Amino acid sequence: MAIVNVFWEEAIKQVKEDYINDSREEDFQWWIAKINFIESQGTTIYVSVPSKFVKDQLDARGHTSYIENKLLEISGDKFKIEFKIEVNQEQRKIEIEDDEPVIINQTKEVQNTDISNTNNTENRKKSRLEEDYSFNSFVIGDNNSFAYNAALAVAKNPGRAYNPLLIYGGVGLGKTHLMCAIGNHCLANGDKKVIYVTAEDFTNEFIESVGAKTTQKFKNKYRNADILLIDDIHFFQNKDGTQEELFHTFNALYDSFKQIVFTCDRPVSELKNLADRLRSRFERGLNVDLSLPSYETRRAILEKKLVSMGMQISSDVIDYIAQNVASNVRDLESALTKIIAYTELVGKEVTLEIAQQELRDKINIQQNTNIGAETIIKVVADYYGLSVKDIKGPKRSKNVMLPRQIAMYIVSELTEYSTTEIGGEFGGRDHTTVMHSVKKMADSIKVDSGLDSTIQILIKNVKEYKNWQLV
Numbered sequence: 236m237a238i239v240n241v242f243w244e245e246a247i248k249q250v251k252e253d254y255i256n257d258s259r260e261e262d263f264q265w266w267i268a269k270i271n272f273i274e275s276q277g278t279t280i281y282v283s284v285p286s287k288f289v290k291d292q293l294d295a296r297g298h299t300s301y302i303e304n305k306l307l308e309i310s311g312d313k314f315k316i317e318f319k320i321e322v323n324q325e326q327r328k329i330e331i332e333d334d335e336p337v338i339i340n341q342t343k344e345v346q347n348t349d350i351s352n353t354n355n356t357e358n359r360k361k362s363r364l365e366e367d368y369s370f371n372s373f374v375i376g377d378n379n380s381f382a383y384n385a386a387l388a389v390a391k392n393p394g395r396a397y398n399p400l401l402i403y404g405g406v407g408l409g410k411t412h413l414m415c416a417i418g419n420h421c422l423a424n425g426d427k428k429v430i431y432v433t434a435e436d437f438t439n440e441f442i443e444s445v446g447a448k449t450t451q452k453f454k455n456k457y458r459n460a461d462i463l464l465i466d467d468i469h470f471f472q473n474k475d476g477t478q479e480e481l482f483h484t485f486n487a488l489y490d491s492f493k494q495i496v497f498t499c500d501r502p503v504s505e506l507k508n509l510a511d512r513l514r515s516r517f518e519r520g521l522n523v524d525l526s527l528p529s530y531e532t533r534r535a536i537l538e539k540k541l542v543s544m545g546m547q548i549s550s551d552v553i554d555y556i557a558q559n560v561a562s563n564v565r566d567l568e569s570a571l572t573k574i575i576a577y578t579e580l581v582g583k584e585v586t587l588e589i590a591q592q593e594l595r596d597k598i599n600i601q602q603n604t605n606i607g608a609e610t611i612i613k614v615v616a617d618y619y620g621l622s623v624k625d626i627k628g629p630k631r632s633k634n635v636m637l638p639r640q641i642a643m644y645i646v647s648e649l650t651e652y653s654t655t656e657i658g659g660e661f662g663g664r665d666h667t668t669v670m671h672s673v674k675k676m677a678d679s680i681k682v683d684s685g686l687d688s689t690i691q692i693l694i695k696n697v698k699e700y701k702n703w704q705l706v
């Protein structure tokens with residue numbers, strides 16, 4: 236179909252004009268200009284791009300669908316664009332000459348990103364799983380090896396190993412990734428019905444089904460799953476009706492040995508306004524936590540991401556990112572994306588100076604934020620559903636005492652306040668009270684991993700709260 240070639244060229248020409256008229260010429264140069272036409276078969280057009288990163292960006296930024304629409308406009312046919320990754324030879328030579336170990340997988344030079352098994356693709360679409368989230372792409376470190384192994388055991392033996400499995404930890408630490416890895420593994424190894432849903436979507440869908448009088452359909456859908464993955468269950472707090480429905484769904488699946496996996500941003504014991512019978516279901520089976528990755532793990536994650544993108548950046552730049560972006564894996568990835576985008580734009584390796592320049596904003600905010608006791612007290616109070624006044628005031632009930640001690644501990648960890656100053660911030664308490672609280676928390680977290688991860692989550696919330704205010 237030589238004529239498709241002509242359609243393609245015309246489409247790209249017109250897309251370029253559109254982008255220029257729309258003052259998006261830079262977008263065109265950055266992304267679309269990197270596409271090379273290879274051939275067409277029927278209504279599929281095969282093109283190549285220099286990396287998976289470019290392909291993902293073309294999709295995510297809507298350029299791919301824009302071109303497909305343009306093709307439809309011109310030809311009257313619905314064409315589908317399929318990408319192949321062709322690593323640029325010139326660039327690879329530079330990478331290999333670098334004295335760092337070469338970790339590029341040689342067999343990956345041309346990689347078809349198309350999934351050939353349509354059946355699997357269909358199942359995957361139905362399950363709403365993110366397909367890149369696999370066990371293979373997950374880097375194992377001290378912070379996550381227990382969770383990883385538990386998830387793998389569940390994937391290999393669903394419904395039998397640990398049921399339910401609950402993975403908890405702060406934002407951006409890999410909960411969704413591990414959960415989807417279980418789903419993807421089960422899809423690839425058998426004819427299992429996997430459903431992935433966020434607690435928020437589950438809730439909305441349930442409420443809609445009540446309104447539309449289709450609750451039976453809703454029940455059938457979730458109770459027929461072999462593997463039900465519900466992400467971010469902290470969303471169920473205060474949702475009484477949905478909790479009730481979930482309770483029954485849980486029982487139906489559990490009794491027939493179907494696997495259930497949950498994720499949550501905190502330990503179950505910290506969830507508020509949750510029916511006891513549901514809480515006890517969440518705590519049954521196995522609860523595992525994800526904590527912050529160490530420097531070594533951060534570095535390994537960056538290296539793995541680079542391999543999967545077919546990219547390489549110099550070792551001192553990787554080091555710089557790993558050392559300075561410690562908040563979570565998501566931030567680590569976005570720092571890397573920024574550097575890669577730069578590399579792709581200028582077509583040569585990023586130096587340490589450029590990396591420092593490019594990431595200055597991100598890193599400064601992380602390091603130099605001056606966090607005060609006020610912020611910490613507010614974040615801790617919010618987390619426990621208390622007011623700032625409760626924390627600072629005289630109340631001595633257990634539900635206020637613990638959050639107060641935690642807040643004092645975090646202030647002592649994150650600020651330079653003396654114990655006398657901390658006492659002052661907490662309604663004029665004596666410095667010995669502060670010393671006692673701080674020591675008590677420091678001792679407790681050594682033996683109480685639930686408390687330890689709660690404090691980690693709070694510290695992260697404090698930093699995020701501060702960043703958010705600065706933006």
Ligand code: ADP
Nearest residue numbers: 372373374406407408409410411412536564565
């Ligand atoms: P959460 O659900 O805990 O907020 P995600 O699962 O969405 O976090 O992870 C955030 C990003 O970090 C994702 O792109 C994920 O692939 C990546 N990620 C997290 N942990 C790891 C890891 N150990 N190895 C590789 N990538 C990771």
Ligand code: MG
Nearest residue numbers: 410411412466
């Ligand atoms: Mg998530």
